[in-house]
Amino acid sequence: MSSRLVLKAAIGFYIALFFLYLFGPLVVMGVTAVNTPNYPQAYPFEGFTLHWFSALMGDNELVEGIKNSLIIGALVVAITVPIGLAGAIVMTQVYWRARSLYYLIVVSPVLTPGVILGISTVIFWKDLTTLTGLKTLYDGIFLATIGQATFISAYCMLVFLSRLQRFDRAQEEAALDLGASNSQVFFHILLPFLKPAILSAAVLAFLSSFENYNTTTFAILANKTLTTVLAGRVRQGTTPAISALAVIIILTTLAGAILYEVLKRREDRVKAKRAQIAAEEERGGLMVIEAAE
Amino acid sequence: MTSTVGRMLIVLLPFLVIAVFWATAVMERRIAGHPGQRGFFERNGIAISIYLLAAIGIWILLMIVLPQLYMVDYSFHPKLPAAQRGGEKDVYTLENYRYFIFGSTVRTDQFNTLHLRAFFLTIGASIFITILNFAICYPIAYYMAQVAGPARLRVLLLLLIIPYWVNEILRAFALVIIFGTSGLINTALLNLGAVSNPIDFLGHDIALYTGLSYAYLLIMVFPLFNAIESLDKNQIEAARDLGAPWWHIHLFVVMPFAKPGIASGCTLVFMLTAGALAAPLILGGPKSLWFTPIVYDRFYQAFNWNQGSAYAFVLLLACIAFVLLVLKLFKVSLGEIAR
Amino acid sequence: MSANVELDHVTIRFGSFIAVKGATLNIENGEFFSFLGPSGCGKTTILRTISGFLDPSEGAVRIGGRDMRGIGPNKRPTALIFQNLALFPLMTVAENITYGLRVRGVSREKRRRRADELLNLIALPGTGDKLVSELSGGMRQRVAIARALAVEPQVLLLDEPLSALDLKLRQHMRNELRIIQQRVGITFIYITHDQGEALTMSDRIAVMNAGVIEQVGDGRSIYDRPETAFVASFVGENNPFDGRVVAAEDGHAVVESAFGRLRGRNRGGLGVGDPAILFVRPETFSLGTGQADSTVESEVLNVAFEGNMTHLFFRGPDSKKPIVITVPRGTGASMPEQGSRTAIRFDPEEALVLPAGRLARD
Secondary structure (H helix, E strand, O other), rough: OHHHHHHHHHHHHHHHHHHHHHHHHHHHHHHHOEEEOOOOOOOOOOEEEOOOHHHHHHHHHHHHHHHHHHHHHHHEEEEEEEHHHHHHHHHHHHHHHHHHHHHHHHHHHHHHHHHHHHHHHHHHHHHHHHHHHHHOOOOOOHHHHHHHHHHHHHHHHHHHHHHHOOOOOHHHHHHHHHHHHHHHHHHHHHHHHHHHHHHHHHHHHHHHHHHOOHHHHHHHOOOOOOHHHHHHHHHHHOOHHHHHHHHHHHHHHHHHHHHHHHHHHHHHHHHHHHHHHHHHHHHHHHHHHHHHH | OOOHHHHHHHHHHHHHHHHHHHHHHHHHHHHHOOOOOHHHHHOOHHHHHHHHHHHEEEEHHHHHHHHHHHHOOOOOOOOOHHHHOOOOOOOOOOOOHHHHHHHHOOOOOOOOOHHHHHHHHHHHHHHHHHHHHHHHHHHHHHHHHHHHHHHHHHHHHHHHHHHHHHHHHHHHHHHHHHHHOOHHHHHHHHOOOOOOOOOOOOOOOOHHHHHHHHHOOHHHHHHHHHHHOOOOHHHHHHHHOOOOOOHHHHHHHHHHHHHHHHHHHHHHHHHHOEEEHHHHHHOOOOHHHHHHHHHHHHHHOOOHHHHHHHOOOOOHHHHHHHHHHHHHHHOHHHHHHOO | OOOOEEEEEEEEOOOOEEEEEEEEEEEOOOEEEEEEEEOOOOOOHHHHHHHOOOOOOOOEEOOOOOOOOOOOOOOOEEEOOOOOOOOOOOEEEHHHHOHHHOOOOHHHHHHHHHHHHHHOOOOOOOOOOOOOHHOHHHHHHHHHHHHHHHHHOOOEEEOOOOOOOHHHHHHHHHHHHHHHHHHOOOOEEEEEEOOHHHHHOEEEEEEEEEOEEEEEEEEHHHHOOOOOOOHHHHHHOOOOEEEEEEEEEEOEEEEOOOEEEEEEEOOOOOOOOOOOEEEEHHHOOOHOOOOHEEEEEEEEEEEEEOOOEEEEEEOOOOOOEOOOOOOOOOOOOOOOOOEEEEEEEOOOHHHHEEOOOOOOOO
């Protein structure tokens, strides 16, 4: 018995250590965000200050970086969600012999190092825009969007694929049988079913785009995004304003996560209630039938 | 073969492959005569079909296949000013690869020790970090998948995900704060009198390796967790009832079952580590050699895009080789890996 | 508005597998017609071909005289009730019912009125705003029917709609469906593997086996005058005695079987030497000895008293399937002992000699 206890204690200790490893650096960074020295310092702690948070606002380069990141993020969502959806639908309809090759090709960007995606995007589009005379397209924002969209579309596709698998094809047939045209089936039946997936894919796409560095840094050319600004700052030495930014991000995420958990719990409760009502009515309905006979 | 012909062939290649498959599909349908199969356009309606084909076409051709082929082609051309491209000097050559191995585009008497060392060090370190991450994450994944109750599991999942919402740059930065010469650890050690000079964590790559491992812990945990979770608890119980010691159970029951998850996690961690750019730039000291920053330099310091492409292609080949090795070793197929 | 449905030498092939072979029949305008057969016999395939999801490899399907080749399921005057109902889970009951009208551009008020009408027809008034998931199995059935009727089809197709319901509900719905069909007056085409359903609900039945329509007729003719061994053994219980015809004259035939020579009606025109099976239904047998060519003697395997009748099981010709007879209550006859050898007799006019063939559940 006691060996089991020792094992349990060891496991608990290990888990604690693991999460210490995971959260430690973040806590340290949080400390530097409110510490007075001009450079990020956690120990010794010289004084509490919120000065760095306000310094954040006045930082033009950072603000422009954030702006570009948001623009690219929005563009990426607009591109990758439709592409991912098309990719998933085609996957279910593609000629069976071509299916593995198709899957290999569309998933390959996920497995390719981000730098290579950035490089190939820049090289290809440089020559393509020169060739077709669309020189204005050769722009950091455009290229970064395309480079990121290459692999983020695959993420979206995987989200849609897993949702599509649970789709009852009979519903499409029922709609057709009732007289719907193909596009009516698509918009009335398929898209509403996919709505949760569309939402998750959009969120996933935006977040993946916002935090991307490897591909963006090659493709962004002369522009900046938040990640490239941060990387530059961190290498050159910086004030704890960066730490302040990190703290803001962490707190926003925590708030988002808590909100999500609360909403999910509420939704579960509603579902359980509905199922209960249905079961009771079923019993009642049968009793009515028995009484009628 | 001139370069224009070469480029045209590259562009034609994907279309050729598509045409072959399409023709085979049409022929098969005509022979077998399946009455229920409607054609692609019939099935989806004209408007939707156009949307589907356009989206897939743009994605596969313009974003995935052609840029990659183009980059590989680029790596076999010399660096030329815009005016001379497509002209007579624009021939196929191995000079960029020669530079990578020998340090010069023509001479082969010396080795490019700097770049070669960086390359092999990167590969070696990536393998090491992959194994390290696996060792660290396996107990956690197992605990979450088989031992923890549902409520605790949700909390653990949340705790796992939160650090990864923070940008990788900022995470690397946090490690700089901790490991720097005037950082947390050194200041504490100095104040405690444990050492008389600050330890150069950054210069000796300790910070770098810690940072890389730290960055991709989550990537290793999730595939492992998914794989182990689907293992029927009863199998483990049965093994335990038969008297198998715990290490036996893990080695011979759990891990073989979780092979796809292990392969998936290892592949992803290796790829991300070998191709890492941010962590080496931030956490690497002046003496650290990591391959990807060198690729970056070829582009934006030496401005030799052709060479940069060659280096990028070498990196890509190394990753592909690793994936194939893992697939072979673990005896899994590609479909089982990409969750 | 109703229509008839014609199948004209319809053959449906999947690659090298033939699902339906040369089906030819005419389903009358306004009748309740059933396809009856074991799973895999091709009845679902025929239904999907009539509704437009499959095209026949050979032959034609005509509805109301119009050839349906090349006309997709959304353009045919049919409505299909799926086996799993396929109701739209994200729409309310009323939205489900009026979906067919919505895609035809009918205005919202008209749709609401029609929804109320149909909800009354299926006895579920006021449930229009509920979600499908809040309804019980029987209620969902009725919603599926209302949804199909809303588009005023000329033919309603039903794919084993009652198979997912429990016994009491199933029996209740059998009556309901019949009543609805008579009230609405359109052609119903119903497929099932349950002969009880087919017999009670249908005007006519087509019995199918392995892609072939073996016999078409009303319940009486299928039961009393089966034309093939399969139909005889599939519909109701039947005891087969196989052998060879040794004599055949004026509508009767004698079959040399494991139990000697037995005599029955020969409606199929079999000749001497033809392999044949003599069929006698359990209720046609009675205890006792009769004429030599209509008596069977065998060992009693089991006596099962079941209230209103008693089942007796005798050792059969090949020790695999027992001979089953039923003795109704109140005949005053005393039951034989288990293990004893007893004679049972039948009326040759009630026995049928049919060409040898595959039996049901072989």
